[in-house]
Amino acid sequence: MPGEQEAAPSTSHQPVRWLKRDSDGNVVYARPRSSRNQTATSHSYSRKTGAHTRMLDSSIEMTNYCPPDTVETFLEELNHSQGDDLDDQETAPAPPRASSDWSTRKSLLSERWEKERPCLVNTMVAQQNATTQICQQCGSSPAAVRCRDCRPQPFFCADCDVSIHRNHVFHNRDATIAGFFQPLPPTTCVVERALSQCVCIVPLEMPEKICSCSPGSLSVNPGKVVAVVTMNGRYDLSMPEMKCEACKATWSAGVDDLVRNDYWPATLHFSTVYATDVFCSYEELKMAAPGLSCQAFLRMLDQRTVRFGRTGKITADSFRKSFLEWEAVRFEVDKICREEHFVCPACTPDMLAVSVDGNRKHYRFKNAARSEEQALFDGIFIAKDDEVERFVDYIHSTINHVSGRGVCGGEWSAARETSQRSSSKIDEEGLELAVCRHGVFLGALNMFRGEIYAYPLYLQNKLANKPISFFAMDVTCKYWPYLNKVAKSCPELQHLLSMKPFLSVFHAKAHDFKCEVKWSGAYQQGAGLTLGEEVEQCNAFLSRIAVTTKHMSKAGRTDMLTLMAMRWNQQKFKNLATSLACRHQKATKRLESQLQDLESMRIQLAVTQVEVEGWVTDIKEWAEATTSQKNADLDAVTSRMEVLVASIKRRSQRLYKDTDGSKGRARIRRKIREEKAILSSVVEKYNSMVPDTERIAFDIILSDETVWPWQLSHRDAVDLKTKRKAFDVVMAIRRLEEEKKIVLSEMAKHWKSLSTRADTLKEMSCQLSSEALKSTYLSNVL
Incomplete structure (x- = not known):
């Protein structure tokens, strides 16, 4: 079958x-x-x-x-x-794999460490066993010293230890004769299984001869005892002195000899000497952790001194003064090399935008350390106080102004034309900073009267020696009418009006919608992707230093802030090429995305490109138009409502910027609550005066995109929100297209700046070489 x-x-x-x-x-x-x-x-x-x-x-x-x-x-x-x-x-779900799951990898790593920990404990305990070893240099005598820096052969007998470490005084050694590892200072050695004192000389390059006698008559003797400070703490050593036994000629090391050997004296008649590596490390730590104080750094060095068996403290005042003097000499060397610390290579010779803002966290207490000494970097970065004061007095005496209230906050701390000097317990109330669009510091000044308009006016006038297209502020809408008024009374400031006003993009969100469309940098032709907020990044860095500078002397504060600003700019210069390339790449990608969004919007709304451009024109005309109510009482209510909303947004935005303490923030929050209560009553009053269709809700008027009913135009069928959405996309596309061209231009400027600097250094090198050859020839002839 x-x-x-x-x-x-x-x-x-x-x-x-x-x-x-x-x-x-x-x-x-x-x-x-x-x-x-x-x-x-x-x-x-x-x-x-x-x-x-x-x-x-x-x-x-x-x-x-x-x-x-x-x-x-x-x-x-x-x-x-x-x-x-x-x-x-x-x-069943697949178990997580260590190659793709981070938590699994961390768990496995912890398990491996836990499994290995008992073995590591035994190894660490065995490492401290000071058993008798044979000298790894001579191979015959028992070891008496272990050197932590002479790896991989750390054990020495007493004789080999003296012969080797006579020239390596900064090595960290331990004695083993007592049955345990006992840290030894460089001036202690082992003699017949007992500790004995010896003399160690600071390692310096010494001359081959000091007289015409034979070299055999020269002897090196220990001189005065000095404290040498390195990254391992303090060493008490002797300075070398040379003496000729025949003619009795002598030589001792001076300040120049110390500098040539990478040391720096505490004073010109030095009893303390610092290795320059300590200064470099302190500067790098300050850049990584700006809030680190000098005392904290020196306490760390004191701990390392004790750890390695030495004694002695490092004086903070001496260290700070020597560090600043060392930095001042480096600054002079940079000037010889024609290095500009506060000039952006990508913004030379013409600059696209300057961003100015105040930093209220950089105050200084009146009862802080007082000194009559002059700052080493006075006027280099922070303008001289007397020059700023004369300028402010001249402006205030030239124009007579009665302070009032405006929609965008005439009563705000950053929007004042006049203010009296503070009588509180602080001296300087903060810093007014100016940076370029790449975040490079250009200049600053000390504020004594809060954030008044005369301060940014001084910086604008100071930086106007080169062409600048845009001047960015967070209250440009109030500052620019003030500048026009000043320019009428002061003809020498007329050239400042050639700059275009630029309202910082993110700060504009706290302003009235009409104000944002009219002044915001996101809608300024030719601005590219400039935000006007670049100064905020610099403020964030400098604010971390304020925890220490507020207790410094006036000169010390000026020097430290100038030094940190210079090092910040050096980092910006180093990363500028990469930053410009990334900007161009991001602008290209974002432009493609925005073009797709615009096309999708046109398809969704079934409109043409001409209609979209018409909406853009409508938004601009609407922003320029003035609105007023026929009813005077209603007009007063709406104006009051606009002022309160703008003030609340402004205070919320600057909550962590205007103060560095919880008490100050609590006062600002209390003021915000009070203004919200007033705003609630004003909204209720407004709703009782208008028809139901024009009423507004208290919860939505504090949003970022507030459009007041009395500002709406009823002549078009398309609502304002749709037009603004199209307006934002079109403006973003235009700014991105501009940004690509701007970045390419800045790349060319940067390349030209680097080429010019290379040619300058080559020219200086050739000049110095010829002068050295000439001096050598003359010395040989004579």
Whole structure:
């Protein structure tokens, strides 16, 4: 029968091959392939034959013949078990893998450390076992000293220790004669299994001869004892002195000799000497952690002094003064090399935008350290106070202004035309800073009267010696009318009006919507992606230094702020090429995305490009138009509402900027709550005076996109929100197209600046070489 014929193959005797497996269930091949993926094979095979593996013995491989009925039964059970195993594996979630799951990797790492910790404890304990070793230099005498810096042969006998470390006085050594490792200062050595004092000389390069006598008559003797400070703390060593036994001529190291050997004296008649590596490390730490104080850094050095068996403290005043003098000399060297610390290479010779803002956290207490000394960097970065004061007095005496209230906050701290000098417990009330669009510091001044308009006016006038396209502020809408008024009374400031006003993009969100459209940098032609907020990044850096500068003297504060600003600019210069390339790349990608968004919007709204451009024009005309209510009472209510909303947004935005303490922020929050309560009553009064269709809700008027009902135009069927959405996309596309051109221009300026600097250095190098050859020739002739 057909059924029997079809079933016949199943009744034939088929061999069953038993596979050999290892302890993990993986198939063990008789002839393994080098290219076989064991992991993938084991997973695949174990999933198909999981039940089979559990049923069979994994340690035997054999061939056997079974009866037909046994074979059929076995195959049915095998297929059934395979189906169950596949179902279980499909429903069970896959375990996380360490290669893709971060938490799994961290967990495995912690487990490995925990497993290894007992062994590490034993190793650390064994390391402290001061067993008797053989000197690894001579190989015969027992070791008496271990040097932590002479790896990989750290053990020395007493004689080898003296001969080797006579010239390596800064090595950290431990004595082993007492049965434990005892830290040794460089002036202590081991003599006959006992500690003894010795004299160590500061390693300096000494002249080959000091007189015309033979070199054999020269002897090097220890001179005066000085404290040498390195990154390992303080060392008490002796200065070298040379003496000729024949003619009795002497030589001792001076300040010039110290500087040539990378040391810096604390005073000109030095008793303390600093390794310049300490100054470099302190400066790098200040840049990484600006809030680090000098005292904290020196306490760390004092701890390292004690750790390595030495004694003595490092004086903070001496260290600070020496550090600033060292920085002043470096600054003079940079001037010789014609290096400009406060000029951006990508903004030379013409600059696209300057951003100015105040930092109220950089105050200084009146009862801080007082000193009559002049700042080393006076007028380099922070303008001289007397010059600023004369300018402010001249402006205030030239124009007569009665302070009023405006929509964008005439009563705000950053929008004042006049203010009296503070009579509180602080001296300087903060800093007014100017930066370029690349975040490079350009200049600053000390504020004594809060954030008045005369301060940014001084910086604008100071920076106007080069062409500047935009002048950015967070209250440009109030500052620019003030500038126009000043320019009428002071003709010498008329040239400042050639700059275009620029309201910082993010600060504009706290202003009235009309004000944002009219003044915001996001809508200024030719501005590119300039934010006008670049000064905020610089403020964030300098604010971290304020925790220490507020207790400094006036000169010390000026020097430290100038120094940190210079090092900040150096970092910006170093990364400028990469930054410009990234800007161009991001602008290109964002432009493609914005073009797609514009096309999607046109398709969704079924409008043409001409209609979209018409909406853009409508928004601009709407922003320029003035709105007024026919009802005088209603007009007063709406004006009051605009002022309160703008003030609340402004205070919330500057909550962490205007004060550095919780008490100050609590006062600002209390003021915000009071203004919100007043605003709520004003909103209720407004809603009672207008129809139901023009009523507004208190919850939505504090949002970023507030459009007042009395500002809406009812002549068009398209609502203002739709037009503004299209307006934002079109403006973003225009700014991105401008940004690509601007960045390419800045790249060319940067390249030209680098080329000019390289040519200047080559010219100076050739000039110095020729002068050196000339002086050598004259000395040989004479």
